Amino acid sequence: MPSDRDTLLSFGFEEARVDWALKATAGRGLQPAMDHILENEGKPIPDNTSTQSDQPKGEDVDEDEDMKLALSMSQEGGQEAKVSLFTHILGI
Numbered sequence: 001m002p003s004d005r006d007t008l009l010s011f012g013f014e015e016a017r018v019d020w021a022l023k024a025t026a027g028r029g030l031q032p033a034m035d036h037i038l039e040n041e042g043k044p045i046p047d048n049t050s051t052q053s054d055q056p057k058g059e060d061v062d063e064d065e066d067m068k069l070a071l072s073m074s075q076e077g078g079q080e081a082k083v084s085l086f087t088h089i090l091g092i
Contacts, residue, residue, distance in 0.1 A: 004030045013037055016045050 002010070007030055008018040021036040 004033055008033060008037070020045050 005018055005022060008021070009015060017037055018033070021033040025032040025036050
């Protein structure tokens with residue numbers, strides 16, 4: 001079975017937009033990612049190519065750990081906690 005990323009790419013969406021959608025929806029599946037792509041059609045894709053040197057000093061950035069925490073919170077936390085964490089992860 002193809003991954004959600006492969007499926008979205010096979011639909012003709014551009015790679016950067018697919019990656020943005022999957023990250024923004026915290027891997028919740030194909031439909032949320034597709035909804036994100038369609039809702040943000042025409043909007044510029046955020047530049048998430050920052051390097052470790054772009055991060056504030058003293059801040060250890062581990063996106064995998066952030067994603068695990070986000071998924072955990074989405075299953076048990078309240079809406080305010082989810083929004084706070086996702087804005088932190090996305091750097092908004």
